[in-house]
Amino acid sequence: LRADLTISPDFVIAPVRRRTFGSFVEHMGRCVYTGIHEPGHPTADEDGFRGDVLALTRELGVTLVRYPGGNFVSGYRWEDGVGQDRPVRRDLAWRSLETNEVGIDEFARWARKADVEIMYAVNLGTRGVAEALDVHEYVNHPGGTHLSDLRRTNGTEDPHGIRLWCLGNELDGPWQTGHKTAHEYGRLAAETARALRQAEPGLELVACGSSHSGMPTFGEWEATVLELAYDQVDHISCHAYYEPLDGDDGSFLASAVDMDHFIDSVVATADAVGARLRSPKRIGLSFDEWNVWYLSRFHAAPPTQWRVAPPLIEDTYDVTDAVVVGNLLISLLRHSDRVVAACQAQLVNVIAPIRTEPGGPAWRQTTFHPFALTSRLARGHVLRTEVTSPVYSTARHGDVPVVDAVATHVPATGETVVFAVNRHRSEPVELCVPVTGTVTEAWALHDADPSAANSREHPDRVVPRPQPAAVADGALRTVLAPVSWNAIRVA
Numbered sequence: 001l002r003a004d005l006t007i008s009p010d011f012v013i014a015p016v017r018r019r020t021f022g023s024f025v026e027h028m029g030r031c032v033y034t035g036i037h038e039p040g041h042p043t044a045d046e047d048g049f050r051g052d053v054l055a056l057t058r059e060l061g062v063t064l065v066r067y068p069g070g071n072f073v074s075g076y077r078w079e080d081g082v083g084q085d086r087p088v089r090r091d092l093a094w095r096s097l098e099t100n101e102v103g104i105d106e107f108a109r110w111a112r113k114a115d116v117e118i119m120y121a122v123n124l125g126t127r128g129v130a131e132a133l134d135v136h137e138y139v140n141h142p143g144g145t146h147l148s149d150l151r152r153t154n155g156t157e158d159p160h161g162i163r164l165w166c167l168g169n170e171l172d173g174p175w176q177t178g179h180k181t182a183h184e185y186g187r188l189a190a191e192t193a194r195a196l197r198q199a200e201p202g203l204e205l206v207a208c209g210s211s212h213s214g215m216p217t218f219g220e221w222e223a224t225v226l227e228l229a230y231d232q233v234d235h236i237s238c239h240a241y242y243e244p245l246d247g248d249d250g251s252f253l254a255s256a257v258d259m260d261h262f263i264d265s266v267v268a269t270a271d272a273v274g275a276r277l278r279s280p281k282r283i284g285l286s287f288d289e290w291n292v293w294y295l296s297r298f299h300a301a302p303p304t305q306w307r308v309a310p311p312l313i314e315d316t317y318d319v320t321d322a323v324v325v326g327n328l329l330i331s332l333l334r335h336s337d338r339v340v341a342a343c344q345a346q347l348v349n350v351i352a353p354i355r356t357e358p359g360g361p362a363w364r365q366t367t368f369h370p371f372a373l374t375s376r377l378a379r380g381h382v383l384r385t386e387v388t389s390p391v392y393s394t395a396r397h398g399d400v401p402v403v404d405a406v407a408t409h410v411p412a413t414g415e416t417v418v419f420a421v422n423r424h425r426s427e428p429v430e431l432c433v434p435v436t437g438t439v440t441e442a443w444a445l446h447d448a449d450p451s452a453a454n455s456r457e458h459p460d461r462v463v464p465r466p467q468p469a470a471v472a473d474g475a476l477r478t479v480l481a482p483v484s485w486n487a488i489r490v491a
């Protein structure tokens with residue numbers, strides 16, 4: 001098989017946005033407790049943060065972290081997590097007990113150490129405008145008011161300066177505490193946004209889109225919410241999780257086709273509302289939850305007991321999952337003109353690229369690698385990439401290209417990076433890309449056994465390997481292995 005890519009440095013989609021490489025820390029399972037935070041762990045620092053997890057977070061190349069939820073946030077009282085008195089509360093979303101040992105001040109300290117921006121979600125499930133204003137006053141107001149002075153008394157002199165705010169989480173979902181109709185939510189989002197902007201005009205505000213594109217209200221929800229809040233918000237959220245169903249790996253490997261369609265549909269819906277409102281403004285997409293998640297396993301065995309930080313949805317990822325994750329990043333990059341931020345859900349233990357053992361080691365899952373390499377190598381501009389590829393048939397997405405790809409380019413240095421997947425399960429594909437220069441690095445994530453995974457005992461069973469690739473006669477040539485994700489840099 002053979003695939004050809006056509007790119008030109010003149011055909012630019014948008015700059016690579018650093019916020020594409022976001023992640024998500026929810027108070028869920030072991031993401032916070034024994035994930036990022038474990039006082040007494042051999043690598044713990046003076047604040048109780050695991051040093052091994054901090055180091056892996058930096059290596060992953062994470063730029064932005066959404067916090068504190070997720071479904072958790074829709075029942076959360078932020079003030080439980082500040083000051084001396086930390087009550088234990090029920091978390092209805094995950095049927096867990098929340099000790100509140102970590103709250104916004106601790107998380108902001110962790111974020112500074114990890115060198116990531118915070119995206120803060122307010123509770124619009126059980127709470128409303130007043131509490132959103134309160135948490136904003138606590139975290140962002142410089143001082144001289146009740147809540148900003150409380151923050152200073154609690155030991156954080158300077159405001160946290162959080163710029164990006166989510167107006168609730170998945171409120172279209174009947175599982176959400178405080179679930180709402182599109183009209184109820186659209187009004188609440190608009191008024192919360194208006195009030196937050198009165199407090200601080202420069203904030204960037206994200207309204208909740210649908211929980212996933214299969215929701216019965218998908219499309220209608222976005223249209224109604226934006227009709228009501230178009231002028232008040234900047235972005236609308238998208239969430240998507242993928243898993244192989246009924247052993248259909250062919251469809252699973254083409255998950256990015258669904259993500260492309262999802263993004264295009266939300267852009268079209270938002271622009272249709274903008275046209276009706278005669279607005280020159282363009283709404284951005286915040287893809288603030290995406291990943292591979294074996295959701296059907298969770299539905300088969302949901303938590304039944306009230307426990308502190310129980311292991312929840314600690315999916316182990318294999319090579320096929322990592323190829324899908326790499327391909328989803330290709331889709332996000334390709335839509336950099338409208339996708340302004342994206343968060344892989346989640347960072348540690350909970351459907352995460354980083355896994356930990358309490359008191360023990362931390363290790364990289366297979367999915368860690370395409371994320372880390374894309375974050376490191378994608379620089380400059382995203383180029384329009386035309387792919388000529390053989391196709392294969394899938395049950396869920398129809399005929400799809402075997403090869404999917406995107407390229408980035410730095411005009412100042414002339415460097416080009418091609419990110420490409422081969423979704424075929426048995427056939428290698430020869431890839432040809434007309435470019436000049438020489439290959440400076442090339443990586444492939446692939447294994448003769450696509451179900452190979454990393455574990456505590458074998459943390460480096462699956463790692464990226466150097467990929468044979470060369471530029472000759474004006475073209476980059478390489479052979480993409482079956483079920484592989486690849487990144488090739490030419491300078």
Ligand code: AHR
Nearest residue numbers: 026070071072169170345
């Ligand atoms: O990331 C896990 C959960 O998935 C989040 O809490 C929720 O927002 C989504 O349904």
